[in-house]
Amino acid sequence: xxxxxxxxxxxxxxxxxxxxxxxxxxxxxxxxxxxxxxxxxxxxxxxxxxxxxxxxxxxxxxxxxxxxxxxxxxxxxxxxxxxxxxxxxxxxxxxxxxxxxxxxxxxxxxxxxxxxxxxxxxxx
Numbered sequence: 700x701x702x703x704x705x706x707x708x709x710x711x712x713x714x715x716x717x718x719x720x721x722x723x724x725x726x727x728x729x730x731x732x733x734x735x736x737x738x739x740x741x742x743x744x745x746x747x748x749x750x751x752x753x754x755x756x757x758x759x760x761x762x763x764x765x766x767x768x769x770x771x772x773x774x775x776x777x778x779x780x781x782x783x784x785x786x787x788x789x790x791x792x793x794x795x796x797x798x799x800x801x802x803x804x805x806x807x808x809x810x811x812x813x814x815x816x817x818x819x820x821x822x823x
Contacts, residue, residue: 701725701812708817719780721795729773732800732807735780737791749807751800758805785821792816
């Protein structure tokens with residue numbers, strides 16, 4: 700049974716940092732490109748960042764470029780999202796997804812598996 704479990708969310712003040720983790724089980728993480736998505740209340744789900752299978756290439760939404768960093772540790776079957784200089788508009792449920800690896804940005808195509816998400820709340 701494949702599971703993606705996110706952790707690391709919480710309440711943080713604007714300007715602060717959080718590090719999210721996505722732990723995978725039931726699959727070999729290195730076989731998948733991975734992505735972080737977020738969904739705020741009343742808004743559509745959007746891709747935040749994605750990374751190819753090896754971790755050599757990453758792609759970011761313009762709204763988080765320069766503030767967020769996606770990384771992966773295939774040996775630990777875990778993907779991370781380091782979020783710095785957080786803003787209130789970053790408030791959302793953050794979900795990770797596993798999909799197909801493609802050679803060009805965003806390096807992730809489709810989503811075979813989803814986690815249930817972790818809530819990030821950024822206060823003023």
